[in-house]
Amino acid sequence: xxxxxxxxxxxxxxxxxxxxxxxxxxxxxxxxxxxxxxxxxxxxxxxxxxxxxxxxxxxxxxxxxxxxxxxxxxxxxxxxxxxxxxxxxxxxxxxxxxxxxxxxxxxxxxxxxxxxxxxxxxxxxxxxxxxxxxxxxxxxxxxxxxxxxxxxxxxxxxxxxxxxxxxxxxxxxxxxxxxxxxxxxxxxxxxxxxxxxxxxxxxxxxxxxxxxxxxxxxxxxxxxxxxxxxxxxxxxxxxxxxxxxxxxxxxxxxxxxxxxxxxxxxxxxxxxxxxxxxxxxxxxxxxxxxxxxxxxxxxxxxxxxxxxxxxxxxxxxxxxxxxxxxxxxxxxxxxxxxxxxxxxxxxxxxxxxxxxxxxxxxxxxxxxxxxxxxxxxxxxxxxxxxxxxxxxxxxxxxxxxxxxxxxxxxxxxxxxxxxxxxxxxxxxxxxxxxxxxxxxxxxxxxxxxxxxxxxxxxxxxxxxxxxxxxxxxxxxxxxxxxxxxxxxxxxxxxxxxxxxxxxxxxxxxxxxxxxxxxxxxxxxxxxxxxxxx
Numbered sequence: 001x002x003x004x005x006x007x008x009x010x011x012x013x014x015x016x017x018x019x020x021x022x023x024x025x026x027x028x029x030x031x032x033x034x035x036x037x038x039x040x041x042x043x044x045x046x047x048x049x050x051x052x053x054x055x056x057x058x059x060x061x062x063x064x065x066x067x068x069x070x071x072x073x074x075x076x077x078x079x080x081x082x083x084x085x086x087x088x089x090x091x092x093x094x095x096x097x098x099x100x101x102x103x104x105x106x107x108x109x110x111x112x113x114x115x116x117x118x119x120x121x122x123x124x125x126x127x128x129x130x131x132x133x134x135x136x137x138x139x140x141x142x143x144x145x146x147x148x149x150x151x152x153x154x155x156x157x158x159x160x161x162x163x164x165x166x167x168x169x170x171x172x173x174x175x176x177x178x179x180x181x182x183x184x185x186x187x188x189x190x191x192x193x194x195x196x197x198x199x200x201x202x203x204x205x206x207x208x209x210x211x212x213x214x215x216x217x218x219x220x221x222x223x224x225x226x227x228x229x230x231x232x233x234x235x236x237x238x239x240x241x242x243x244x245x246x247x248x249x250x251x252x253x254x255x256x257x258x259x260x261x262x263x264x265x266x267x268x269x270x271x272x273x274x275x276x277x278x279x280x281x282x283x284x285x286x287x288x289x290x291x292x293x294x295x296x297x298x299x300x301x302x303x304x305x306x307x308x309x310x311x312x313x314x315x316x317x318x319x320x321x322x323x324x325x326x327x328x329x330x331x332x333x334x335x336x337x338x339x340x341x342x343x344x345x346x347x348x349x350x351x352x353x354x355x356x357x358x359x360x361x362x363x364x365x366x367x368x369x370x371x372x373x374x375x376x377x378x379x380x381x382x383x384x385x386x387x388x389x390x391x392x393x394x395x396x397x398x399x400x401x402x403x404x405x406x407x408x409x410x411x412x413x414x415x416x417x418x419x420x421x422x423x424x425x426x427x428x429x430x431x432x433x434x435x436x437x438x439x440x441x442x443x444x445x446x447x448x449x450x451x452x453x454x455x456x457x458x459x460x461x462x463x464x465x466x467x468x469x470x471x472x473x474x475x476x477x478x479x480x481x482x483x484x485x486x487x488x489x490x491x492x493x494x495x496x497x498x499x500x501x502x503x504x505x506x507x508x509x510x511x512x513x514x515x516x517x518x519x520x521x522x523x524x525x526x527x528x529x530x531x532x533x
Contacts, residue, residue, distance in 0.1 A: 034073035068111030089213025104179030123152035151181030168250035181240035197431030208238035211513025232438025235519030251330035260357035282327035388460035
């Protein structure tokens with residue numbers, strides 16, 4: 001049937017019909033209009049993308065941590081970054097402004113991606129894996145390859161797309177089913193960070209939507225204050241809708257090594273040696289605490305054969321706690337395997353692991369980078385993935401890591417009957433750009449400690465109390481740590497966290513999100529900016 005000709009109708013009639021259509025779309029969701037949102041939202045072109053029904057908002061009321069719950073008034077499912085900008089501009093200009101939180105994969109732990117009574121932006125609606133949202137290109141003179149990736153894109157999709165060109169990003173997180181915007185708003189760390197820095201140190205350019213609804217392209221040279229502020233800025237100054245990320249030629253294979261230690265001093269000394277060797281050492285260095293039961297309850301133990309697991313368990317039972325140094329050597333072709341063997345042999349000769357406790361696997365590059373996903377599949381099959389995760393991540397200065405080991409690994413965590421890995425590995429401060437918002441201890445070498453524990457017996461509060469004991473121990477002993485993926489209850493704590501960067505952080509908030517609309521779940525700015533001095 002032919003469409004009717006509406007060209008003769010007055011513009012005011014067409015606008016009215018459009019408004020009624022949007023109203024029907026929203027009212028049709030059978031929920032009273034939320035009092036925290038101005039009804040002028042109905043007049044926007046994006047009104048049809050705003051969901052109010054409880055089924056939609058319930059899915060955005062908690063996160064991976066399962067420790068916090070707060071329902072948004074609505075969810076925006078944008079089809080383009082312009083839709084997000086329109087929402088933010090409307091809130092900023094409204095006499096009744098409302099909070100807005102961009103949510104990627106929802107992998108926050110303490111409700112950081114929640115927007116109580118506000119609007120959560122479902123970044124995934126922009127399209128995971130869309131070809132027009134992940135684009136590989138290069139600049140000449142000098143030749144520099146990069147990928148432009150939407151803030152909503154998962155790192156696993158970025159990996160697969162860049163590998164089509166024989167390229168890959170240099171710095172990763174252990175888990176790849178996180179969004180580009182999410183990790184860049186924190187830092188993005190893993191075992192490659194000692195060499196290439198965190199993910200935020202490998203970004204050339206960003207597209208950002210500020211708390212005023214401005215769409216700004218920023219870089220080291222253009223709007224550098226916003227560029228540095230957003231990287232590691234916990235979502236406080238803008239929503240990342242595109243990042244230009246550095247690439248390098250991708251290896252094809254990985255020789256993956258795990259070495260067992262019974263003494264922490266030898267373990268940490270060897271880690272520090274390896275990160276000092278740069279190109280002559282491993283391409284990846286991490287480590288973990290192992291106890292008898294964790295070799296069964298820790299999905300990372302799938303690296304070991306059953307026979308080797310029993311062998312390691314016997315050692316753990318004898319010493320109470322042992323340590324696993326994890327390293328990897330990347331290479332490009334199977335023909336290079338003999339040279340890798342020779343390099344590895346020379347490296348291991350310099351290390352002080354327990355004789356007979358060196359274990360190796362040879363895997364594809366993709367298989368190595370995506371190793372945590374295998375653990376996710378295993379835990380999901382056991383019903384152990386969607387459980388509370390009272391994680392604690394902190395950076396501890398090298399000068400105090402042995403004190404931390406005695407007080408925490410051999411103290412507070414003994415016995416440790418929880419499920420989930422405890423990661424320990426060093427990083428180098430000069431690989432972090434000091435102008436960025438992310439903070440680290442004031443020493444050149446510091447350790448990333450990740451207590452990535454899962455509560456599978458309704459004991460999450462006990463684990464969280466243990467986290468408090470660890471932080472209390474650090475305070476009493478004067479260990480100048482920094483939280484990674486931080487969570488604080490007061491602005492005084494946030495001020496201590498950012499230290500000398502706090503005044504700049506507040507000034508950036510005034511400049512780019514003066515009404516404190518963005519990322520309310522961080523609970524850094526909870527009222528008028530004039531109160532934050």
